Structures are given as structure tokens and as C-alpha cells.
Amino acid sequence: MNIEEFIKHIEAEFDDLKPGILKADSNFREAFEWNSINALILIAMVKTEYDVTLTADDLIKSKTVSDIYTLIETRKS
């Protein structure tokens, strides 16, 4: 797994997100409209693709795309 692939998975889930805009250091709350439904979409994608569970607390503590990616990496290993 790598972060480019993770970004591609996010882009696939959010229609409003034009490919290429989201970067590793992007603040995900600003990159796409952040609400509870989008939080669930992100959690569902991470569970399906990486079999990792993100909690509400994880999302609150994360700021950038790479913050979430690091969480997934740590929990996968």
C-alpha cells in the first residue's frame, strides 16, 4: 500500500473531488465538504480496502490525509 493509492480510493468515493487536487498534506476537512455522512463514507472505505477501523476520535485528532494514512499503516502492521 502507498499514499497515492489511498488518495485514489478517496477520490473514487467523493464525486465532488476532482482528481489531482487532494495531496498528502491536504486538510481533508477543507478538501471536501466535511459532515457526518462523509465521515461514514471514509470509515467504510478504509474498512473495506484496508480492514482498519477508524473511530470518531481518530478523525477528530487527524488533520491531513497523511495523518489518516499513518493511522492505517500503524494498525495494519
Place this chain on the structure above:
Amino acid sequence: MAQFSLPGIKISGLAAAVPSHKEFTADYKWIAVKERESLIKNIGVESRRVATKGTTTSDLCVEAAGKLLDDLHWDRSEVELLIFVSQSRDYLVPTTACIVQDRLGLPHSCVAMDIGLGCSGYVYGLSVAGSMMQSGTIKKALLMVGDISTLTTCYRDKSTYPLFGDVGTVTALEYDINAPKIHFNLQTDGSGYKALIIQDGGARNVMSRESFNIKKVGPGIYRSHLHLELDGIEVFNFTLREVVPNIKKLLAGTGESLAAINYVVFHQANRLINETLRKMLKLEVEKVPYSIREFGNTSGASVPLTMIVSLKEQLESGKQKLLLSAFGVGLSWGSAIIETDRICIPDLIEVA
């Protein structure tokens, strides 16, 4: 481990009654149009049925039962077990099932009781009714499962109001020594009881003047302690953690395989949860029926409602093997494998 099999229980009939009044997510003015569209697309609810004030869950169940008993040509004096599974009872006291026994004209030799479960209620209700019928002396039973959830959701709470719909269902069960076994795997984790809760009005927090105060909880979320609270992410993660292992254990314990199952009927939690479960189990789209688009999340009744509105023809015409899986408030969850053979299913009943 609450994994067990019950022989001799035949599902003879299934019926549901819904309020005729429809509400559409597209008209839910509390949130912006774009958010409504996202709700429809991801949560999957386009419309819901909403009961008029004063209509109870048992009213809907009694309508459905009356029609089903007629269609089955059952003699009411033979029905000796009535179980009412609901979290929206007629009164705090007495038990709703007692009132329904009389309204339906069931005999005094009838066992009648309520079970206070929500989302997981259908699978639990089946297991209790099936267990009570094991001796073979109770030949016919009615299992009612339903909720009027819209009574306790706050219009200004976008996390609950546009999700839930009302319905009452009834399942007719018969003791039949030739019926294939029903297999169950039932589980509980009460540490998550706060994930879906109505805080006040029970004995823990007696209703007070403060119970009615509506407070802001988050963006787009206002409610009082008499309204239903739903912690979406908590319930979502619980479901993704527990449901697939529960199903896999049931399959392993019974030697069944998903390939031999015709349909997997999930509790209609929300489209995103159910689609994630479907992908985790690698199930084809055709194998997983839905009712959430037209009826919303209908609590414990969502499994039988989905069977009625999405699988009526298949269930009426021949043999089917189904896996039922229901999960939520409690936290309580379970799955069952049932084999059906020509179930009597009257058309969906609408109640004014």
C-alpha cells in the same frame, strides 16, 4: 455461545401494514438541498412512512395479522402464542401483547408477551417463538415485530429524523415436524447501550420538566432527552466489527455456505452500512434485497418488511434458503438461516 438450531418450525405467513402518509427526504427543509441529495444517495432513504399521532405499532400489527389470519384460513382459537417485539409499546403498563390477544380474538389459552428489542428484534423473536413451540403442544403462533420510531425522533435532528420509518409486521409460525431446522447465532454487547438511546422517561432518569428541553448537540442536531439519540459512527463501527464474524460463525457451525443461500436479508440500517457488509461478504448485488429506499430504517421490522416488499414472489412460489442478519440498539445482534417453502404473503397493507 448462543448458537443453536430449532427443528419443526415452519414460517407459514408474513404480512406488513404501513401508515399511508409518506414523507420524502427531498422535502426535508431542515437541511440544505445538497445534503438531502447526499442523504438519499448514501444513507439510501428516499421516502418513509410516518404514522399519524395516536396510531400505535400494535394498530399496524393487528391490521396485518387480521389480513394474514384470513388469508391463511387459520382458526383464531388455535393461536396459542403471541409475541410482540417492539420499542414503541401502547402503554408503559401493561404489556401490549395482552391487549392484542383480546383485540385479535385469540383464546385465553394463548401465551402473550412483549420483547423490548429494536433492530435485532426479528431474529430474536423467531428464536423465542420457535423455542416455546418445541414441545409441539403450541401448534400456531404469531410473531409481531414493529415500531413507530417517528414518534421519538426530533425534526431538528438530521441524524435521526430523515432515517426512520414506521411499520408493523406479523409472521405466522406453525409447528411442523417436517420443517427444516432454523439456525441461530445471537449476541449482545451492552457496553454500547448509549450508542442508541432515549435518555429520559424510564426508571433510570424519571421524566421531568427538563426532559423536554431541546438543546443543540451538534451542527444540524437539536433534541431533548425524550428523543432518540444515535451515535452514527459508533453504530457504524460496531456493525462493521461484529456482523461479518457473527455470520461466518453461524455458517461454520452449521456447515452452510453463502453460495447455497438464495438471499441475505440485512436489517435496513442505512445503505452505506449494508453495502459495506455486502462487499465484506463478497455477495452479489442480486442476493441482497433492500427496502430502505421506500421505507427508511424500520427498526426490528426491517427484515420481514424487506422479505415482503422485495422477495414476495420468490417466497410465495417456491423454496428459498435465506440468511437473516439484524443488528443495532442494545447493542444486540444476531443472524439466522431459514428455509422457507411457499409463504403466504398478502399485499402490503396501508393504514390511513
